[in-house]
Amino acid sequence: MNCKACQENMFDAVAAGATTLSDEPSAHQQSCPACREYYELQVDLVRSIDSGLQAMVNQEMPASLLAVARNRLTQQPIVQPSWNYLGTFAVLAAVTILAISIGYIRRPNVYPNSGGSASVYSGDKGNQAPGLQLPPKSVIDSRPRTGKRTGFLSLQPVSSEATAGGSHQVIVLVEEQRAFAKFVADLPREPKIAQALTRPAPVALDAPVDIALLRIEHMELKPLESTQGE
Amino acid sequence: MQELVLSQPGKLLAATAAGDAAKSGALVELEQLLTDNAPLAYRVALGVLRNPAEAEDVAQEALLRAYRRFHFLRNSERFRSWLVRISFRLAIDRLRSLRRRIERETRWAEPGLRPPPQSTEVVAASNEFQARLARALDDLPDGQRLVMSLTAIEGNSVDETAAILGVPAGTVKSRLFKARKFLMEKLR
Numbered sequence: 001m002n003c004k005a006c007q008e009n010m011f012d013a014v015a016a017g018a019t020t021l022s023d024e025p026s027a028h029q030q031s032c033p034a035c036r037e038y039y040e041l042q043v044d045l046v047r048s049i050d051s052g053l054q055a056m057v058n059q060e061m062p063a064s065l066l067a068v069a070r071n072r073l074t075q076q077p078i079v080q081p082s083w084n085y086l087g088t089f090a091v092l093a094a095v096t097i098l099a100i101s102i103g104y105i106r107r108p109n110v111y112p113n114s115g116g117s118a119s120v121y122s123g124d125k126g127n128q129a130p131g132l133q134l135p136p137k138s139v140i141d142s143r144p145r146t147g148k149r150t151g152f153l154s155l156q157p158v159s160s161e162a163t164a165g166g167s168h169q170v171i172v173l174v175e176e177q178r179a180f181a182k183f184v185a186d187l188p189r190e191p192k193i194a195q196a197l198t199r200p201a202p203v204a205l206d207a208p209v210d211i212a213l214l215r216i217e218h219m220e221l222k223p224l225e226s227t228q229g230e
Numbered sequence: 231m232q233e234l235v236l237s238q239p240g241k242l243l244a245a246t247a248a249g250d251a252a253k254s255g256a257l258v259e260l261e262q263l264l265t266d267n268a269p270l271a272y273r274v275a276l277g278v279l280r281n282p283a284e285a286e287d288v289a290q291e292a293l294l295r296a297y298r299r300f301h302f303l304r305n306s307e308r309f310r311s312w313l314v315r316i317s318f319r320l321a322i323d324r325l326r327s328l329r330r331r332i333e334r335e336t337r338w339a340e341p342g343l344r345p346p347p348q349s350t351e352v353v354a355a356s357n358e359f360q361a362r363l364a365r366a367l368d369d370l371p372d373g374q375r376l377v378m379s380l381t382a383i384e385g386n387s388v389d390e391t392a393a394i395l396g397v398p399a400g401t402v403k404s405r406l407f408k409a410r411k412f413l414m415e416k417l418r
Contacts, residue, residue: 015410016403042414049413052363053382057277061269062286069268069290073297 001028006035014042260300263309264293270310270383270394271317277379278321279328280364288324292317311396318376325368359417366416374409377402 001009006028013021021029021039029035271292276285296313303312367375380391381402388406392399 011411011414012407015414016407017410041418045414045417046410048359049363049410049417050382052360053277053367053378054385056280056360056364057273057379057383059273059276059282061272061289062282065272065286065289066265066268066293068286069264069293072290072294 001025003028003032003035006032007038010035010039011042014039014046017046259306260297263306264297264313267310267313268293271313273383274314274317274376274379275321275324277367277382278318278325278375284324284328285321288320289317292320295320308396311394314376314380314394318372318379322372362417363413366413369416370409370412374405374412377405378409378413381406 001024006025009025010021010029013025020026025035029039268289272285272289275288275292276282279285279288292313295316296309303309367378370378376395377391380386380394381388386394388399388402392402395402
């Protein structure tokens, strides 16, 4: 064993708190004065560290510590454990989540005012325009679904009797129906636009509306005026 | 040893009159635990701060915190370990706060107002070693530092330190070994 390996071994042994060295380093340091001196230095150093640390921490606790702690404690009352707090918190959290969920479900439906939507269908297959594919038994809304419940969507399947009788069916949201009726009612004043309609605006809101396939050469998108339900 | 009567007498009497013996018993037990372990909390803080006044303040805070949060401690047998950790953590926080304050004040202080540096002749050899040791301790990781302090306090053995901290004895040995190596290299 050379001096370097021996000193590393001794250093680790002293740091680990070993009181004796293993055989090889012990034999080496007995025959090597430098290593023996190194070992004694390391032992002294650890003793100094331990005694210095003990002198640092092992001081008497001041007598005032407990008295001051007592005074401070009487000024600050103890907080007793109360599981009622947890229960109250749980109930409040549940109510809050429920309220948020209800508000989310019942929030007003806001659809983008996209020109590509068509929620009005004709059930008359005989007059169906070429290229216009209609659902055979039920009428569905062709707007893209967002997966959110709307709460007031009045989408209803067309009854088989109504379809069989050849009568026209209009399936449309109440708000859109009103807006569309207003739009149609205003059309006579806009002759250029009125050319696209098959007939003027219906008198009653519930009256069926014929929709033919439109050829749109120019389109200007404008937001609908708000209705009462919006 | 000095008695620590932390609960208000009226409160204790009322609790007893109401038949709530368990509650008052727990309070008495807690007060006894605090009284018995107050010196340990103080010495742990002193090992970090090396300033008796600061250590006393931190130990008081640790006792109050332990008293207020005793109901969070599920096993009262771990109280000693819990209080040591509270005291150590508070002391570390206080030390960092003090260092920041000193740095701030040193940065802004007028050079003429600063105290003259002590010459090496003035500083005794032992004091110099203590100062070097203190600086080296400050550079130790928290876990190793706590183990070093606890083994130094009242000569706690490895097993006693492990019991106080609630960690295996091997962990204490390993931390001690690393801490000693670090200090020896710093102080050689």
